Amino acid sequence: MSLVPWCDGRDGMYGFIWRLLPGNTWIKALLSIVLALAVVYVLFQYVFPWAEPLLPFNDVTVDNQ
Amino acid sequence: MAATTDHEEHTDAPASPPAPRRRGGGPIATAVSVLGELLITAGLVLGLFVAYSLWWTNVIADREADKQGDKVRDHWAEDRGPVGLDTKDGIGFLHVPAMKNGEVLVKKGTSTKLLNNGIAGYYTNPVKSALPQDKKGNFSLAAHRDGHGAKFHNIDKLKKGDAIVFETKDDWYVYKVYATLPETSKYNVNVLGPVPKESGKAKAGRYITLTTCTPVYTSRYRYVVWGELDRVEKIDDERTPPAELR
Numbered sequence: 001m002s003l004v005p006w007c008d009g010r011d012g013m014y015g016f017i018w019r020l021l022p023g024n025t026w027i028k029a030l031l032s033i034v035l036a037l038a039v040v041y042v043l044f045q046y047v048f049p050w051a052e053p054l055l056p057f058n059d060v061t062v063d064n065q
Numbered sequence: 066m067a068a069t070t071d072h073e074e075h076t077d078a079p080a081s082p083p084a085p086r087r088r089g090g091g092p093i094a095t096a097v098s099v100l101g102e103l104l105i106t107a108g109l110v111l112g113l114f115v116a117y118s119l120w121w122t123n124v125i126a127d128r129e130a131d132k133q134g135d136k137v138r139d140h141w142a143e144d145r146g147p148v149g150l151d152t153k154d155g156i157g158f159l160h161v162p163a164m165k166n167g168e169v170l171v172k173k174g175t176s177t178k179l180l181n182n183g184i185a186g187y188y189t190n191p192v193k194s195a196l197p198q199d200k201k202g203n204f205s206l207a208a209h210r211d212g213h214g215a216k217f218h219n220i221d222k223l224k225k226g227d228a229i230v231f232e233t234k235d236d237w238y239v240y241k242v243y244a245t246l247p248e249t250s251k252y253n254v255n256v257l258g259p260v261p262k263e264s265g266k267a268k269a270g271r272y273i274t275l276t277t278c279t280p281v282y283t284s285r286y287r288y289v290v291w292g293e294l295d296r297v298e299k300i301d302d303e304r305t306p307p308a309e310l311r
Binding site for chain 1: 188
């Protein structure tokens, strides 16, 4: 029985990434955390600042446009 | 059952059904699996976006606002000539005790880029704001309700009679709230008028107007608070704050 249940047979993208990572389970886990942090960094630094003005959550001024 | 030539299978598991642990065979199962993972991913990204909007932008903006505020105070301390207002770096600090958010740097303009630094801005358009030292007019400000410092988050805590104090290099301008408008259209630029009629005033005077978005976390409407100048106090050497801030 595999440690990660979704690696059996049916596996989606997360299972695929897991199998692609080198090393034993511990190294895989560590690399997964690093990958997740990298994704969060890219989102916070680039994607969200870009997306935010396009969403109608934070307009505070009155204007006539 | 038809006779089989496969003896091994026959002896191991007589008349066994197909292996029960076989998973992910059909295309429907695969589609559901992919959809599930996409939904999980989308959920995580949206959750992160909420964290970004309501927490991270505040961290960044407060840091930037502190930096810019320190710069203004440094300039004041250096005493660059007789000019009481330095419009480029910021004209002063807004103190609203009822909002419990410390001091808010005020700069010229209300562009998103500017307000995202955790400051308040005074309007230059569609209606040009007056400045506190002007003899008549409306000093109109905008700041974020949530995220990016959320400087006007507690605007709904302001009640009639509460103090709004504006600090410049040389003076404390003490305003008193006299009217609020909890919900108005974002196109209602009349609230910024030199004499804000909706607040019940008809004569020219020295007013202050705070605008932000409402309800919280959205920007469907605008929240407006009006104040009128109560008095001006000269700033002494210790920069003793007026009674309202003590």
